[in-house]
Amino acid sequence: xxxxxxxxxxxxxxxxxxxxxxxxxSMVENGHxxxxxxxxxxxxxxxxxxxxxxxxxxxxxxxxxxxxxxxHWRLAGRKVGxxxxxxxxxxxxxxxxxxRLRMQEHASDPGVFIRSMGSxxxxxxxxxxxxxxxxxxxxxxxxxxxxxxxxxxxxxVEIASLADLTLLVLVPGLGDEVQTMxxxxxxxxxxxxxxxxxxQGIDQLESAVMASLELISDESRRPPVIRCSAQTGQGVxxxxxEIDRFISGMEGRAEMARRRTSLILESIIRxxxxxxxxxxxxxxxxxxxxxVESILRGETTPYRIGSMLSHYPRxxxxx
Amino acid sequence: xxxxxxxxxxxxxxxxxxxxxxxxxSMVENGHxxxxxxxxxxxxxxxxxxxxxxxxxxxxxxxxxxxxxxxHWRLAGRKVGxxxxxxxxxxxxxxxxxxRLRMQEHASDPGVFIRSMGSxxxxxxxxxxxxxxxxxxxxxxxxxxxxxxxxxxxxxVEIASLADLTLLVLVPGLGDEVQTMxxxxxxxxxxxxxxxxxxQGIDQLESAVMASLELISDESRRPPVIRCSAQTGQGVxxxxxEIDRFISGMEGRAEMARRRTSLILESIIRxxxxxxxxxxxxxxxxxxxxxVESILRGETTPYRIGSMLSHYPRxxxxx
Numbered sequence: 001x002x003x004x005x006x007x008x009x010x011x012x013x014x015x016x017x018x019x020x021x022x023x024x025x026s027m028v029e030n031g032h033x034x035x036x037x038x039x040x041x042x043x044x045x046x047x048x049x050x051x052x053x054x055x056x057x058x059x060x061x062x063x064x065x066x067x068x069x070x071x072h073w074r075l076a077g078r079k080v081g082x083x084x085x086x087x088x089x090x091x092x093x094x095x096x097x098x099x100r101l102r103m104q105e106h107a108s109d110p111g112v113f114i115r116s117m118g119s120x121x122x123x124x125x126x127x128x129x130x131x132x133x134x135x136x137x138x139x140x141x142x143x144x145x146x147x148x149x150x151x152x153x154x155x156x157v158e159i160a161s162l163a164d165l166t167l168l169v170l171v172p173g174l175g176d177e178v179q180t181m182x183x184x185x186x187x188x189x190x191x192x193x194x195x196x197x198x199x200q201g202i203d204q205l206e207s208a209v210m211a212s213l214e215l216i217s218d219e220s221r222r223p224p225v226i227r228c229s230a231q232t233g234q235g236v237x238x239x240x241x242e243i244d245r246f247i248s249g250m251e252g253r254a255e256m257a258r259r260r261t262s263l264i265l266e267s268i269i270r271x272x273x274x275x276x277x278x279x280x281x282x283x284x285x286x287x288x289x290x291x292v293e294s295i296l297r298g299e300t301t302p303y304r305i306g307s308m309l310s311h312y313p314r315x316x317x318x319x
Numbered sequence: 320x321x322x323x324x325x326x327x328x329x330x331x332x333x334x335x336x337x338x339x340x341x342x343x344x345s346m347v348e349n350g351h352x353x354x355x356x357x358x359x360x361x362x363x364x365x366x367x368x369x370x371x372x373x374x375x376x377x378x379x380x381x382x383x384x385x386x387x388x389x390x391h392w393r394l395a396g397r398k399v400g401x402x403x404x405x406x407x408x409x410x411x412x413x414x415x416x417x418x419r420l421r422m423q424e425h426a427s428d429p430g431v432f433i434r435s436m437g438s439x440x441x442x443x444x445x446x447x448x449x450x451x452x453x454x455x456x457x458x459x460x461x462x463x464x465x466x467x468x469x470x471x472x473x474x475x476v477e478i479a480s481l482a483d484l485t486l487l488v489l490v491p492g493l494g495d496e497v498q499t500m501x502x503x504x505x506x507x508x509x510x511x512x513x514x515x516x517x518x519q520g521i522d523q524l525e526s527a528v529m530a531s532l533e534l535i536s537d538e539s540r541r542p543p544v545i546r547c548s549a550q551t552g553q554g555v556x557x558x559x560x561e562i563d564r565f566i567s568g569m570e571g572r573a574e575m576a577r578r579r580t581s582l583i584l585e586s587i588i589r590x591x592x593x594x595x596x597x598x599x600x601x602x603x604x605x606x607x608x609x610x611v612e613s614i615l616r617g618e619t620t621p622y623r624i625g626s627m628l629s630h631y632p633r634x635x636x637x638x
Contacts, residue, residue: 036629040622045615058376254615262611265621269600269607272628273592276599281588288588292581296364296573302584303359309591310355 006034010041016079016140018113025115028132039132042139043264045257049143050247051134053160055188056169061195065169065230066148070106072240073144081142082106082114083133085126085149085159113142128271131162131264161188162263164256165246167239168223169193170209172201189223191242197227197235277309284308325353329360335398335459337432344434347451358451361458362583364576368462369566370453372479375488380514384488384549385467389425391559392463400461401425401433402452404445404468404478432461447590450481450583481582483575484565486558487542488512489528491520508542510561516546516554596628603627 009027012020024042027035052069054062063084070080106112117130130147137145149160160166168189192209194202206225213222224242228235247256278288284305285291294300328346331339343361346354371388373381382403389399425431436449449466456464468479479485487508511528513521525544532541543561547554566575597607603624604610613619 036622036626040620040626043620043622257615258611261614261621262608265600265607265611265614265624268621268625269596269628270589270593272625273594273596274589275592276595276628276631277588277592280595281584288584289581292577292584295580295584296576301359301362302580302587303355303362305584306587306591307355307359309588309595312595 001032001034003034003037006038010038013042013136013140016142018110021113021136021140022115024136025133028136029117029129035132039135043135044139045261046253047135047138048253049138049141049145050165050243051138051145051147051163051260052243053163053166054146054148054169055160055166056171056193056195060169060171061230062148062169065167065193065195065228065236066146067105068230068233068236069146069240070112072236074106074109074111078144079111079142080106080113081137081140081145082112083130083137083145083147084114084116085130085147086116086118113137113140125271125274127159127162127267130159131267134162135264158267162267164260165190165243167191167193169195170205171196172199172205190246191223191239192225193239194225194227195230197229198232202227280309280312281305320351320353322353322356325357329357332361332455332459335461337429340432340455340459341434343455344452347455348436348448354451358454362454363458364580365572366454366457367572368457368460368464369484369562370457370464370466370482370579371562372482372485373465373467373488374479374485374508375490375512375514379488379490380549381467381488384486384512384514384547384555385465386424387549387552387555388465388559389431391555393425393428393430397463398430398461399425399432400456400459400464401431402449402456402464402466403433403435404449404466405435405437432456432459444590444593446477446481446586449478450586453481454583477586481586483579484509484562486510486512488514489524490515491518491524509565510542510558511544512558513544513546514549516548517551521546599628599631600624 009020009024013024024035024038026032027038054066056062066082066084070082073080107114115133117126117133134145134147145163147160147163166189168191170192171194192213194205194209196202206227209225213225216222224246226235226239226242228239230236281288281291285294291300291305295302295305328339328343332343343354343357346357373385375381385401385403389401392399426433434452436445436452453464453466464482466479466482485508487510489511490513511532513524513528515521525546528544532544535541543565545554545558545561547558549555600607600610604613610619610624614621614624
């Protein structure tokens with residue numbers, strides 16, 4: 001593919017042409033040479049579209065909530081993009097994953113674009129592919145673009161946090177470890193959604209969440225807590241109203257633009273850093289595998305190689 | 320602290336002196352200048368001690384299983400190290416986290432060393448601290464050293480996978496998303512533990528797991544599946560026997576040494592890479608924050624900075 005074709009694809013994305021969007025997403029996932037150039041063209045820190053991350057422990061009802069939110073925004077006449085991320089699934093591409101079948105009801109709606117991302121075939125890592133896919137869909141005028149992750153591991157949190165706004169979904173009675181998480185989990189979400197609010201234990205869950213939020217001394221920084229039932233739809237309007245409030249509460253576009261740019265840049269620094277350090281090790285030892293052999297022969301240790309990497313850029317830059 | 324004190328601490332760790340071990344772990348967590356030097360001295364790819372990662376979804380009973388395994392190895396007269404990792408907890412240090420209280424029964428046993436690690440105060444990242452803590456405890460003759468993580472996110476999987484052997488713990492009836500994970504989750508564990516085997520749904524879970532394992536075409540690479548009940552202790556002997564078999568099945572020490580060295584080096588490459596790329600961006604823009612401002616002024620994009628980083632080492636090395 002040459003630059004001319006790339007320009008056609010970029011124009012297609014901007015016009016919301018679905019095959020072009022799908023094609024560019026595949027190029028991003030496969031690490032196509034032209035992908036960074038296209039992303040450079042498509043990136044707009046001040047884009048109007050919103051991206052929303054949805055995360056929370058397995059069983060919290062994230063897919064059902066996502067499906068509800070899609071319906072809400074579709075009724076409002078908006079085009080909705082969805083990226084369903086499951087780092088533990090080997091599958092990527094068009095196919096929907098497991099219980100994401102709940103989203104199938106929207107699959108035939110031309111105003112909804114759904115893409116699954118599993119663990120395979122992401123040269124720059126799954127987080128990098130998701131990050132770029134959000135920008136591609138936003139550039140194609142999907143607004144909002146939702147990214148739903150399985151689990152609350154650091155990778156999922158990282159992925160959901162790349163969105164402009166992150167919802168942390170919790171439910172009553174998901175086992176002791178949800179409680180274990182509570183102290184730290186509060187740092188994840190811009191909003192806490194207490195799903196399955198019709199279930200026993202919802203009051204205890206809310207008390208626990210509220211107690212945890214008191215650890216955040218600046219009250220204005222405490223995320224709002226919204227009860228809902230994705231199953232019945234109860235409370236979902238409150239949630240979308242809160243999302244609108246969050247957006248209008250930002251000091252104009254500038255604050256949002258700064259936040260998203262900072263997150264994307266940090267993510268790219270991590271991704272490229274891994275590549276850079278690997279190249280330095282390969283330069284010194286021939287390859288990373290040969291570095292392992294050198295360690296096994298007792299010539300060095302991973303920690304000495306780490307020290308070499310620590311000193312590398314300073315020396316290289318300083319010269 | 321000077322090198323002489325560092326040498327004393329290293330000697331203390333090798334002799335299994337508990338205050339020295341605790342001190343060195345804190346130095347590792349806090350990114351002390353001498354930490355890499357000490358790790359370089361303590362690292363032994365051919366160490367006899369085994370490290371075991373224990374991961375699985377919240378509610379799978381990992382803490383109870385860990386506690387059972389500790390009891391088993393204590394009865395066999397072995398010193399056991401435990402690192403309890405919760406990336407969502409802000410707490411690190413001696414205190415036990417939430418339901419890790421189940422492990423408290425071992426806290427007063429001088430043959431058991433338990434350390435919690437939360438998300439705060441890890442200069443090189445939580446994965447880096449955990450990785451190094453495993454080596455410190457192994458160097459202090461704890462054998463095995465167990466690392467238990469909350470959740471099955473990529474970070475937890477990364478952490479658990481830094482161990483010589485990783486147990487993936489699953490239980491019946493943990494919601495749809497456990498099933499969603501099944502296709503990919505098989506890649507995580509060297510052994511699959513079906514916990515709460517006295518519960519309804521254990522047969523279905525085993526069938527689902529077995530079906531997933533058939534995706535691994537090389538039968539010899541399919542992980543063993545062991546049923547147990549950490550609560551009652553039933554099946555725990557089978558699990559420990561399987562662990563012993565795993566170790567003796569390795570082609571001698573050499574295979575294990577290569578595997579652990581490779582994992583540790585990859586982890587260090589990721590960690591140092593982030594630092595290197597950040598330094599390059601700072602060299603070009605003054606700081607990462609100033610790079611963000613430059614992007615907001617429309618002078619560049621995160622993707623162009625990514626391209627700069629992609630070309631950086633080649634140019635720097637090639638000159």
